[in-house]
Amino acid sequence: MTERDGEATNVLPLLDELRIIARNGLTYDGDPHDSYDKERYERILHLVSEWYGKTLKLPPDDVRERLTVEEFGAITPKIGATAAVFDDDSRILLIERADNGKWAVPGGHAMSGEPPTETAVRELREETGFDARIAELVDAYWIDAPDAYGPHGAVTLLYRCEITGGERRTSRESDTVSYRDIENVSVWHGKARRYALDARETWLDS
Numbered sequence: 001m002t003e004r005d006g007e008a009t010n011v012l013p014l015l016d017e018l019r020i021i022a023r024n025g026l027t028y029d030g031d032p033h034d035s036y037d038k039e040r041y042e043r044i045l046h047l048v049s050e051w052y053g054k055t056l057k058l059p060p061d062d063v064r065e066r067l068t069v070e071e072f073g074a075i076t077p078k079i080g081a082t083a084a085v086f087d088d089d090s091r092i093l094l095i096e097r098a099d100n101g102k103w104a105v106p107g108g109h110a111m112s113g114e115p116p117t118e119t120a121v122r123e124l125r126e127e128t129g130f131d132a133r134i135a136e137l138v139d140a141y142w143i144d145a146p147d148a149y150g151p152h153g154a155v156t157l158l159y160r161c162e163i164t165g166g167e168r169r170t171s172r173e174s175d176t177v178s179y180r181d182i183e184n185v186s187v188w189h190g191k192a193r194r195y196a197l198d199a200r201e202t203w204l205d206s
Contacts, residue, residue, distance in 0.1 A: 018048045020112045078154040081119035082107030083132060083161045084199030087179045092196050094185065095127050095174035102189035103180065105196055107156065120159045128177045129169035132161040138202045141191060158195050160203055 022045040082105050085093040094103045106127040110119040117134050124132050136159070143154040168177050182196045 015048050017112060018044055022048060077152050079110045079116060079119075080108055080154060080156040081110060081116040081123065082156055082158045082195055083120040083124040084138065084158060084195065084203075085124070085130070085132060085161050085163055086200065086203050089179075090200065090204070091179035091181055092200065093128060093130075094178060094180045094192075094196075095170075096176035096178070097189055098173055098175050100189065101175070102187050102192075103185050104189040104192045105158075105199070106174075107158075109154075116157045117159065120157070120161060124161060125166065127171050127174045129166050129171075130163050131165040132163050135160045135162050136202065136206065138195075138199050141195070143191070156191075156195075158199060160199050160206075 022042075084105055087093075092105065095106055096102070097104050106124045107120065108123040108127075110116055111122075114122075120134065121132055124130055138158040138160055141156045141158065143156065170177055182193070182200060185193070185196075188196075
């Protein structure tokens with residue numbers, strides 16, 4: 001391997017990560033609970049395409065077209081993780097979503113290279129302000145395609161978590177953060193009620 005080949009190998013992971021950030025930013029542009037600056041992400045994608053071209057000795061326009069339209073490797077379902085936390089009164093920690101006013105268990109998609117356990121902890125912290133540790137895996141759930149997140153379906157891993165620190169706060173994704181009795185919540189987001197019931201059963205059996 002030449003010195004230049006080694007340099008290309010070293011820079012490709014950085015370009016891959018920047019491409020993912022740019023594509024995700026453009027995907028969620030305009031989403032009321034996850035807004036991004038479109039022009040900045042377009043600029044990142046342009047720079048990434050240019051440097052892919054230089055690294056791989058391909059014309060930048062060809063690289064940009066490929067990276068905009070296609071994914072590398074097999075197209076697979078999205079992976080997400082959800083964090084269920086209970087208090088001493090068997091109430092579950094929920095967020096009232098900013099985009100639709102429905103109640104949900106904190107969670108979201110895994111980032112590139114991020115284990116689902118870290119996703120659950122990160123999403124809980126971002127959406128509620130609490131730090132936590134994973135206590136146990138509750139179950140895995142299949143979300144049929146097409147759905148709001150794409151045409152390939154999604155898999156969500158539900159973890160029971162225990163609070164270790166932090167302070168309760170809302171975020172741009174959550175208008176309210178509150179412990180709620182499952183039976184007293186009337187409007188749920190997606191499969192959130194099923195997640196809550198399954199997690200409570202696991203928690204009571206632990």
